[in-house]
Amino acid sequence: MINRNPYDRDDLKISKKDRVLEVGPGHNPTFRADVIVERFLESNYHRCGTVKVYPHQEIINANGEALPFKDKEFDYVICNQVLEHVENPADFIREQCRVAKRGYMETPSLLGEFLFPKKSHKWIILYLDNKLILFEKSRMPGNYENNYGELFLNYLPYQSLTYKLLWLTEGDLMLNRCEWKDDIDFVVNPTDERYTDFFTKPWSRKMVEQLYPRRSASKEFKKVAAAFYYMIKNKIKNKTHKHSPISLEEYMRLKGKQIVIV
Template sequence: MRTRTPKDRWDLNICKHDRVLEIGSGHNPLYRSNVIVDKYIDNNTHRCGDIKIFPHQHFVHADGEHLPFKNKEFDYVICNQVLEHVDNPQLFIQEICRVGKRGYIETPSLIGEFLFPKESHQWVILDINDKLVLYKKELMPGNYKNNYGELFLNYLPYQSLPYKLLKLTEGDLMINRYEWKDEINIIVNPQDDYYLPFFTQKWDRNMVEKLFPPRHVYHELKAICDAISHIIKIKLLESLHKNRKLQTLEEHLQPHNTLSQRNSRSTHENNKMQ
């Protein structure tokens, strides 16, 4: 079930001693994650760059739809910008709920997918009634090929304070943020008269207010203050943690290989002396 809507992936309810799994982190893993899983090692079709990993993290080459872990092995599972890529979303969700007790899912929203679509994205996703509703992108009307990600992902988030405030005060406009416990409610390719029009028809005022309920002026001001506070917090954390260095996957695995070779040579030499 859904527990809350975090501001972003730096606002998660992860406890100090939680064991954290991150699936499909690509070039931008969360430092708090203990184990990193990725399906594609030598192919960047599904990400913006080569796999990166922090020195303290453990890497596992695996498919998110078939995870090589025990039931409830992890306290928290992070899936940031991954669900929209998968072949079988039901199986993927089933697996992360099997290996994890709690977690966080983030995906582009329908508007986000329109603004910065990726050819590798298979699903358009909306968060409706605490359910993640997925609709096959190839069935969507409209132009989902022009990609303005350079503006909305790589420029405005770093240059425009009003844009940052928009993302935090109306976060669901472009991103779905879903923190969960025990299970995740999803609907795939809905055909009913309630969910289907969100993907195939013009949005009327009732549909808009369903996704973005009206707020009192007090809640508007509070949302702005909370957003400014969060931006300041992230800037402080970035300055404190600027020495954290990411490694390529090859660099990350090299020390382990070197240590293994040294241990092997040491054992061989000891055997010769004996």
């Protein structure tokens, strides 16, 4: 079940002894991962740059819908901005839960997909009732041609303190960020109007409050203070722990490492 909504990939509950898998990191792998799985090594259609990897990691060329690992072989699996791309999301999610005990799943939110859409995204994903609701993008009304990602992803997070605080305090506006244990509850192409209305109709106040319940002034202040503290702590941490991934070509030359193809 989904038991936590972290700020980002730097806020995950991973211990030093955990063996960590990352599926589909593309150009932006997580340093903490021990093994990474990448399906498309040459095509950048599903990502914003060429594949990168850290020297300490093992890279395996495989499909995330049929992972070449034993049951619960990993303590933790990270899946960042991948689920929205896959052909069979049910198989993909079940594979995450099969090979790992716990994990982190991040996707664009329903609103995030409107603000920074990608042609390679097949699914729009809503986080509601502690589950992921996946709706096929081709069935959605709306314009997905205007991509404002340069503003909302690449500019404001680095230039605006108030926007950064908004990103941390109301992160679900842009992203679904779910840490889970044992399994993930999900629905693919729902028929229940409780879910379909979010994808196909204007949002009422009742619907808005389902996603963003009212908070007291004290809870609001605590949320902002905690986000500000996290932002400062993470900035200091990133200055003292700098790691840079390398290209696939550099990785293959380094120490004679090879890519495992499954």
